[in-house]
Amino acid sequence: MPPEPAPRLPRIAVLTVSDRASTGAYADLGGPAAEDWLRATLSCPATYHRQIVPDGATPVAGALAALADDWGADLVLVTGGTGPAPRDRTPEGLAAVIDFALPGFGEAMRAASLAEVPTAILSRQSAGVRGRTLILTLPGKPAAIATCLAAVFAAVPYCLELIGAARIDTDPKRCAAFRPKIG
Numbered sequence: 450m451p452p453e454p455a456p457r458l459p460r461i462a463v464l465t466v467s468d469r470a471s472t473g474a475y476a477d478l479g480g481p482a483a484e485d486w487l488r489a490t491l492s493c494p495a496t497y498h499r500q501i502v503p504d505g506a507t508p509v510a511g512a513l514a515a516l517a518d519d520w521g522a523d524l525v526l527v528t529g530g531t532g533p534a535p536r537d538r539t540p541e542g543l544a545a546v547i548d549f550a551l552p553g554f555g556e557a558m559r560a561a562s563l564a565e566v567p568t569a570i571l572s573r574q575s576a577g578v579r580g581r582t583l584i585l586t587l588p589g590k591p592a593a594i595a596t597c598l599a600a601v602f603a604a605v606p607y608c609l610e611l612i613g614a615a616r617i618d619t620d621p622k623r624c625a626a627f628r629p630k631i632g
């Protein structure tokens with residue numbers, strides 16, 4: 450029997466969507482917060498990439514398609530542009546590039562955030578799959594990132610497995626990944 454191929458290092462991208470962070474009008478705090486949360490939670494090595502685009506469906510869709518198809522992301526976390534303001538069009542950018550949505554992610558993230566702030570109901574955060582890439586969208590407020598990721602991340606490793614993405618492992622003290630037993 451030939452040896453199993455070496456497992457691929459997971460590729461994880463963090464995409465900040467913000468007009469002002471993209472011009473440098475303020476420092477991007479959301480992207481680093483998402484990357485820090487992941488680095489503290491994953492117990493496996495991974496390749497990380499961060500990017501910032503302005504608000505709007507077109508820049509979001511373009512960046513997501515390139516991250517999935519060209520960079521080969523297994524997981525993309527997007528922060529910002531999920532609200533109802535005129536420039537908040539991250540959900541439309543996501544919808545333009547995914548094969549299908551996973552609405553449970555948005556439901557669980559909103560439920561967790563609603564326990565902290567009533568305006569969580571305004572976020573249209575969601576998730577979807579493009580090819581072998583899972584994309585999660587989160588609100589722009591840096592403080593929202595840990596709340597939202599903690600609410601859903603236990604399901605992320607198994608989701609990546611189901612879509613054929615690279616394997617990730619988590620530190621059970623931070624997040625106990627749930628993988629249903631087969632059979």
Ligand SMILES: Nc1ncnc2c1ncn2[C@@H]1O[C@H](COP(=O)(O)OP(=O)(O)OP(=O)(O)O)[C@@H](O)[C@H]1O
Nearest residue numbers: 465467468469470476477478479480529530589590
């Ligand atoms: N990437 C970020 N880094 C730091 N603070 C952020 C970031 N994204 C959002 N915020 C903060 O959260 C608030 C609400 O986020 P929201 O995405 O609605 O901002 P916004 O007013 O549309 O910002 P922008 O013009 O940058 O897109 C912002 O006003 C800002 O204070």
Ligand SMILES: Nc1nc2c(c(=O)[nH]1)N[C@H]1C(S)=C(S)[C@@H](COP(=O)(O)O)O[C@H]1N2
Nearest residue numbers: 529530531532562568569572588589590593
């Ligand atoms: N946990 C958490 N979720 C939150 C918030 C927050 O402060 N904490 N802000 C809400 C607000 S005020 C808005 S408008 C929406 C959308 O934010 P976005 O446009 O920055 O993505 O996220 C909501 N979700």
